[in-house]
Amino acid sequence: MTTLTAADSATPQIPAGAPVPGRRRGRGGVWRSFLTNRKANVGFGMFFVLLVMAVFPSLFTSVSDPTAPAKFTPRLTPSGAHWFGTTSLGQDIWALFVYGAREPLIIAVVAGGLATVISVLVGVSAAYLGGIPDDVISFITNVVLVIPTFPLVIVLSAYSGKPTLTIMIAVLVVTGWSYGANQMRAQALSLRNRDFLESARVRGERRSYIIVFEMLPTMISLIIANFLGAALYSVLAAAGLQFLGLGDPNSDSWGTMLYWADSQSALESGTAWWAILPALGIAVVGVAFALMNYAFDEISNPALRPVRKQRKLGTRRRTGAGTGLGAGTGTRRAAALAGGGAGDE
């Protein structure tokens, strides 16, 4: 009986979507805010189009083996048969682009997802354990955070030879979790002494239960924002690696396309679309994730929402004038470390 009442009193506390105290929102509220946020909609729309392209490339092009060389006449100008012309290696540029969407999206979802899982595990356990374990974990997190990631990624992939997709994802996960872990730790620390966790402890729940079913739901919007940031970082870093020729040169991916376009001087030799299309593709993925990320910042920090919105609060249409918290991927990570690194000590 007592268990029941305790559980009941804890229930309304659980779905606190926003980390800002006094501004609690149901879990459904996070999604509702996401659906009514214009930046989120635009970002998700862009992502969705790319997703369809990656899953059903045959809807967009009739060529089924885009990387096969010398299939068509090299260096054709755009025409009805080849919308964006052909490469100097005799491949159809549009088909390369369509099939090339798959790998960046896989990297985004898998590397971003794994990095987020590690962030949550490390951050929450550091906060929950406290004391010396916390000091050790925080120190490791800060070290990984400070070491310049991209040079490390480059060096790692150079040492491991031409990395396969799996190795590349592994490298990105190893270097990409630390920023999120710091944030998770800070958030979990602020939750530690809340009443609803105390009541769960009093009614004798196991630690694992408290962490998974009581703490994590309250952190959902932070976790999502983190996933988006990690996914964005992974896509850009992977494309950068492939562009530098540190990917699998036979794979079909936008980064690899850029590498070939660059090494065949596409811009100067009349096959500019070879470079422009993948560059646009990467830019669209980047912008889509960044927009969704900023939308989540706005959702979790009401102070940052566009000013004009306040007048018509509750209406569906929102004039997206202002913008969310943070900065570009790098600086955003950077700024938070500064807070995390210096502030936690």
Add this chain to the structure above:
Amino acid sequence: MRYLLRRVGFFLLTLWAALTLNFFLPHFMPGSPINTLRAQTKGRVSDAQLEQILTSFGYKPHENIVSQYFDYFGNMITGNWGVSLGSSLGTPVSKLIGQALPWTLGLVGFTTVLAFLLGSLIGTIAAWRRGGIVDSVLPSVFVVTSALPFFVVGLFLILFLTVDNTWLPSSGNYDTSIVAGFSPGFVGSVLKYAALPALTLLITSIGGWVLTMRNNMITTLAEDYIRMGRAKGLNDRKVMLNYAARNAFLPNLSGFAMSIGFVLTGAILVEKIFNYPGLGYQLYNAVSSIDYPMMQTLFMLFTVAVLGSLLVCDLVTVWLDPRTRAKG
């Protein structure tokens, strides 16, 4: 003071961790460096010589790993970085780095400081005129620019500014037909060649500063002392700069230190795109020719750069913000 000591301690520990990582990476990665090198040098260098070259950066397969480790530390600290195994085979790494360093410092250093100051200024104005034109248009633009990868921006700049007209060069660091020296022609040529790489770095990095500064300002403007300043009848500019911006700037400053790592990423990609012979380009070359000593040294230097700037910004923050002094 205790705060400072902690920061210095963190600096040293992290440096040690990074150097250790740097040492063990080639040891634990698949494949032996000597095999890679043999393929790389195509038999031009004998095995004994190869081993001797490798020895200079800590590769001594017959020796105890512990003493290797200490030798490596000594070499890294004393600047005894071995010789390059890349295209300029046999040249000391320190010499190659000495040639590349000024170009990166000039290009990246200048651009980063410019982006930081300009971005913070725009962010301040955007937050001060909340809902105004600057605040409603620019942030959305900067969300987009800060999500663009360096090489995408670089490629488009080359495409739009250099392919059809030739007055801005897209490759190299200065016009080689001009004799290097402090002549107006040479300096002009250096500036001209730096224009596009600098623009690329500026476009991709300024957005972050605008957005963080704007958000810090919004938080700061809600503070009571801002209202107090206004109530005292101070003019707007004074409240904006001396009261709000000054406080909102502090978190940005620590962010600046961390952004050095981000900027180095940019330097690698941008220098590769524009064939600009700085440290990033060196790293690219080292990686593509599997030049182990060069890679190890550059990675060490990059880490030191990030850690060093972090430490400097900590010191500046302590100097600017009495609260950090009280906390320590």
